Amino acid sequence: MNSFDIAIIGGGHAGVEAAWIAQSFGFRVTLITMPNVSIASTPCNPSIGGVGKGQVVREIDALGGLMGRVADYSAIQCRILNETKGPAVQSTRYQIDKDIYSDHVTKLLSELKNLDIIYDKVIRVVLNDEDNFTVDCETQSISCKKVILTAGTFLDGFTHVGDDKSKGGRLSCDRSGALDELFEKSELKTLRFKTGTPARLDAKTIDYSKLKEQGSDSRTQNFHFDHETKHRFQRQVSCFMAYTNEETLSIIRANKERSPLFNGQICGVGPRYCPSIEDKAFRYPDRNIHHVFVEPEGLNLPTMYPNGLSTSLPLDIQNAFLRSIDGLAEVEIILPGYAVEYDVIETTQLDITLALKIMPSLYFAGQINGTSGYEEAAAQGLIAGANACLSLLSLEPLVLDRGDSYIGVMIEDLVTNVRDEPYRLFTARSENRLYIREDNTIERIAPYRSSLNLNYQIDQYQQEYIKEVKLLSDILEKCSFISSDMAKIYKIEDSFHSIAELLKNPKLDIVGFLENYLIDNGLKFDFRVLQNVAINLKYKGYITRSQREHSKQKKLLSKPIIWQDLCESTNISFECRQRIEAIQPSTFSQLRNIKGIRPATLAYVAGRIK
Amino acid sequence: MKFLYDTKPIIALSSSTLSNSAIAVIRISGFVELPSFQKVFKKNLTLVKPRHAYFTEIIDADSTSMVDEVTFVYFAAPASYNGENILEISCHGNQIIIQNIINLFINNFDIRLAFAGEFTYRAMVNNKLSLTQVEGLDLLLNANSPQILQAGQSSFKGKLHESFLELHNLLIQLKSSIDIALDFSEDIGDDLSRQIFLDSFTNFFHASELLFERTRNNNSALLNPSIVLSGQPNAGKSTLFNYLLTQERSIVSNIPGTTRDYVSESISIEQVLFRLIDTAGLRETTDKIEQVGIEHTKKQLSDSFFSLKVIHYCEFTNTFDPSKYDLVIVTNMDKCLCSSSFSFDIPNVLYLNLCGPMGPVLYGPMGPVDESGPIGPSLKTEIYKIILDKYKSYFINEPIIIDRQRFVIASLYNYLDEFKDDITICDDHGILSHHINKISLLCEELIGIITPDEILSSIFTNFCIGK
Numbered sequence A: 001m002n003s004f005d006i007a008i009i010g011g012g013h014a015g016v017e018a019a020w021i022a023q024s025f026g027f028r029v030t031l032i033t034m035p036n037v038s039i040a041s042t043p044c045n046p047s048i049g050g051v052g053k054g055q056v057v058r059e060i061d062a063l064g065g066l067m068g069r070v071a072d073y074s075a076i077q078c079r080i081l082n083e084t085k086g087p088a089v090q091s092t093r094y095q096i097d098k099d100i101y102s103d104h105v106t107k108l109l110s111e112l113k114n115l116d117i118i119y120d121k122v123i124r125v126v127l128n129d130e131d132n133f134t135v136d137c138e139t140q141s142i143s144c145k146k147v148i149l150t151a152g153t154f155l156d157g158f159t160h161v162g163d164d165k166s167k168g169g170r171l172s173c174d175r176s177g178a179l180d181e182l183f184e185k186s187e188l189k190t191l192r193f194k195t196g197t198p199a200r201l202d203a204k205t206i207d208y209s210k211l212k213e214q215g216s217d218s219r220t221q222n223f224h225f226d227h228e229t230k231h232r233f234q235r236q237v238s239c240f241m242a243y244t245n246e247e248t249l250s251i252i253r254a255n256k257e258r259s260p261l262f263n264g265q266i267c268g269v270g271p272r273y274c275p276s277i278e279d280k281a282f283r284y285p286d287r288n289i290h291h292v293f294v295e296p297e298g299l300n301l302p303t304m305y306p307n308g309l310s311t312s313l314p315l316d317i318q319n320a321f322l323r324s325i326d327g328l329a330e331v332e333i334i335l336p337g338y339a340v341e342y343d344v345i346e347t348t349q350l351d352i353t354l355a356l357k358i359m360p361s362l363y364f365a366g367q368i369n370g371t372s373g374y375e376e377a378a379a380q381g382l383i384a385g386a387n388a389c390l391s392l393l394s395l396e397p398l399v400l401d402r403g404d405s406y407i408g409v410m411i412e413d414l415v416t417n418v419r420d421e422p423y424r425l426f427t428a429r430s431e432n433r434l435y436i437r438e439d440n441t442i443e444r445i446a447p448y449r450s451s452l453n454l455n456y457q458i459d460q461y462q463q464e465y466i467k468e469v470k471l472l473s474d475i476l477e478k479c480s481f482i483s484s485d486m487a488k489i490y491k492i493e494d495s496f497h498s499i500a501e502l503l504k505n506p507k508l509d510i511v512g513f514l515e516n517y518l519i520d521n522g523l524k525f526d527f528r529v530l531q532n533v534a535i536n537l538k539y540k541g542y543i544t545r546s547q548r549e550h551s552k553q554k555k556l557l558s559k560p561i562i563w564q565d566l567c568e569s570t571n572i573s574f575e576c577r578q579r580i581e582a583i584q585p586s587t588f589s590q591l592r593n594i595k596g597i598r599p600a601t602l603a604y605v606a607g608r609i610k
Numbered sequence B: 001m002k003f004l005y006d007t008k009p010i011i012a013l014s015s016s017t018l019s020n021s022a023i024a025v026i027r028i029s030g031f032v033e034l035p036s037f038q039k040v041f042k043k044n045l046t047l048v049k050p051r052h053a054y055f056t057e058i059i060d061a062d063s064t065s066m067v068d069e070v071t072f073v074y075f076a077a078p079a080s081y082n083g084e085n086i087l088e089i090s091c092h093g094n095q096i097i098i099q100n101i102i103n104l105f106i107n108n109f110d111i112r113l114a115f116a117g118e119f120t121y122r123a124m125v126n127n128k129l130s131l132t133q134v135e136g137l138d139l140l141l142n143a144n145s146p147q148i149l150q151a152g153q154s155s156f157k158g159k160l161h162e163s164f165l166e167l168h169n170l171l172i173q174l175k176s177s178i179d180i181a182l183d184f185s186e187d188i189g190d191d192l193s194r195q196i197f198l199d200s201f202t203n204f205f206h207a208s209e210l211l212f213e214r215t216r217n218n219n220s221a222l223l224n225p226s227i228v229l230s231g232q233p234n235a236g237k238s239t240l241f242n243y244l245l246t247q248e249r250s251i252v253s254n255i256p257g258t259t260r261d262y263v264s265e266s267i268s269i270e271q272v273l274f275r276l277i278d279t280a281g282l283r284e285t286t287d288k289i290e291q292v293g294i295e296h297t298k299k300q301l302s303d304s305f306f307s308l309k310v311i312h313y314c315e316f317t318n319t320f321d322p323s324k325y326d327l328v329i330v331t332n333m334d335k336c337l338c339s340s341s342f343s344f345d346i347p348n349v350l351y352l353n354l355c356g357p358m359g360p361v362l363y364g365p366m367g368p369v370d371e372s373g374p375i376g377p378s379l380k381t382e383i384y385k386i387i388l389d390k391y392k393s394y395f396i397n398e399p400i401i402i403d404r405q406r407f408v409i410a411s412l413y414n415y416l417d418e419f420k421d422d423i424t425i426c427d428d429h430g431i432l433s434h435h436i437n438k439i440s441l442l443c444e445e446l447i448g449i450i451t452p453d454e455i456l457s458s459i460f461t462n463f464c465i466g467k
């Protein structure tokens, strides 16, 4: 029997990140994944990034992950979202070529000497002893010390197209056994979630002249630190915009009883922020016009993805409502839209490293934790992978603070509350938008990366980066006075005395100005450093103010607590104790985020923290 | 908030009388299940339905003798006043019976006597009441005037509570509007989301402004309103004090400085309870005791609800400024020989004789009763009316009385006022979001924490989101 340090079950976005980071620690790693499902595939919309998600991809990249570099490599359309709303809240989004993405990940992974990819289906996992598992697949067994489960939508998965209900984690794919089949007698608490995807359209059957075209934005900056900021690896293509109309919606409304979502066939809970077109039809009976973004799935793929039309209606109705849309009158469906129902684990059973509390050598990451989205899955995979390694090395775990990363926000949200619908990151979930930006990702994340004690090119780059940020900030704050000659040259009012002060001017294109100014003075800084420092200065007043205000509170929030003691305290109500016992919070912040925890309990605990 | 209590079941007499009465109500709160009390009840408690009244006997568990015939009602958690299981026993209101029943429960079960206010405290702990509601309840129970009683009700259940709920909803909308602009602009569109933001901000600002208006007066003086009499020694303060009380109270003598410290008494004007305070006369003195008295007077004056100055006509000169007081009474007019030099049209000044009718007196003398000059009831009524008018004027606008709430509202309003322009013209959503966070932190103390999940939920219910 082959033996490994770490086995990762599932080659989706979570699994590949876990494998990538784990092998970089030098451990022997295996990635076991189903034979007929391609690695790192994108079964829903062909896009990476987005509001909040763009920040996550950059955080993944700064931690040494895979997603940023592969997304850059496979991007076929790039956009900057929220550009008019200030540099703090901008996000990057790509359309990617699905095949290039998946192939590139597969290639990168197969070049790694510490990693074995096994194409097989796992049927059982047995814990023999602490840090000693046997993983049984259909054709072989392996042994390992840590297991990371990233089975995505496959646990007891069922797909639905109209009344056609079949077993499978995706359409025409195999499924995986439920958790209690994989881990006999495990008695883990699970929930049933649902998600869906639209039909794939034959690109040749669409009349593009009737749709509005949207091109790629060449100014979009790459995710990966080692890629030149604006270099594109692939030919860039356009997306198109269409609209539903009254006829579209009336076709759907007339067929309510044939919709698995509304006739009782599906009982899993779907995300409200990603409704199917059926949901929109019945929840908003007065609205008939909805956007549809028609997006290419790849440079050489024959399919287009009609974003906004996720459905599980029967095929004939999908055909009918699609053809009612202007521009799609002749459209042919290549793959029908469908919904999938699957099991997820109740993540309050996990600790903040994503390990199962009652079996700490087993980690969970990705959609199986009730999240949705590639970026969310990838980030969790990376965190679980790194923590499995750190645990093997008996080192401090990798825990990102919610005050300085979206990954930290997500993981704390997951382990402190039972989610009642699939979880997705929104910037609304963070208390600190002004600081958790894309441009300063390396500055925010470098301390976490360096705590892993690895020594790769990225580590050297980040050390240099941090030094340069400090140097440039110093120069601008202390040394750069504006003479009246300069004011004339740069056409600025000479009421500004220093560059640092000038950068706070809301009307100035700060990055462009600074770049020119430095070049004129014979200085050249990395563009990323320059942008980071310029935007820091712009918001400096606000950030230090809010950090000062929060620092007292933050100190309290990060204080460790011993939940066992709280559960024995007669000063805490029975109900609160039950909740505390279920979640087992380890910091005051986690305690505070538990749903239904009473103010009196918090006051009591806060009063006793030293 | 202090955390004082454990969570044991508690018992207390709820209808508080220390003398015998027809019926008394004893409440027990926080027990796990009703049948655990079976051994002191004749009725089979497993058959008891919540919110039904039952008639039964309470029996002494040891001697099996009857303690009293009672009716009782069981309120099951969480649908009870404080969210816990509650048992209300109505027994005969004899003190001995009441004591016996309470002792019976304490001796037989793991129950302790409740601290004052503990039932309500638990209601708050169980989120049945918000902090502002509890504060209202406190006013309600300790009100010293019909107006305060009403303010208490308003904060507990009525308008004030509603204003806070409204502020809560407006804040959810305001926070949502930022999130709509950032996270969902592709669904909603930039123009519409900008409009939603501006509208939400205007509404929120307006609501805060209205609340702020209601905090402006020094309302805390209303909780324990005092009328402070001040004036030079022997101007006649004590005479007036006694007159208002219609009883001999202060030592009245004509040696300056007789009233050493201050003397206070309660008076009730149309059910409003005031403290009437007679202060030491303010004059330069080397007498230590008197100096202390003077310091005290100064403080009384600054904290007072109503300041009443008593002044001898001789001192009522051009350098005296009557507008610093709510009411000025010029005394000894009967001894004044040159009353023609007075202009009698200063609005807050009354002119009095100290004894005997004489001179240009607007209201009769208040001095010792004299056959020829009655102690005019009209004078007392006039003074009371002036005091009460001021008191009532505070309530026209439903004042917010509790200091904590006033403070939070003021800091919220000041912040909004300072950054209003920034916020409405700024299109940098990072900075906007910073301001909105700050605002929401300020409100937290008033209306509780709003979680991101609540915000997102509100967006998903009100807007069609999702591509």
Ligand SMILES: Cc1cc2nc3c(=O)[nH]c(=O)nc-3n(C[C@H](O)[C@H](O)[C@H](O)COP(=O)(O)OP(=O)(O)OC[C@H]3O[C@@H](n4cnc5c(N)ncnc54)[C@H](O)[C@@H]3O)c2cc1C
Pocket: A009, A010, A011, A012, A013, A014, A015, A032, A033, A034, A037, A038, A039, A040, A041, A042, A043, A044, A045, A120, A121, A122, A123, A150, A151, A152, A153, A154, A155, A169, A170, A175, A176, A177, A195, A196, A197, A274, A338, A339, A340, A365, A366, A367, A368, A371, A372, A373, A374, A377, A378
């Ligand atoms: C129909 C559909 C609709 C979706 N809609 C959306 C959406 O609207 N919005 C959105 O953000 N995201 C959506 N997604 C989710 C997105 O695909 C996932 O978030 C992301 O792919 C999750 O990554 P993952 O690594 O957790 O799991 P997956 O990508 O699902 O990967 C799981 C991997 O595990 C392997 N596996 C499972 N069980 C076993 C086993 N027993 N043995 C061996 N290998 C196993 C599978 O082969 C697969 O490779 C949708 C997904 C689907 C299928």
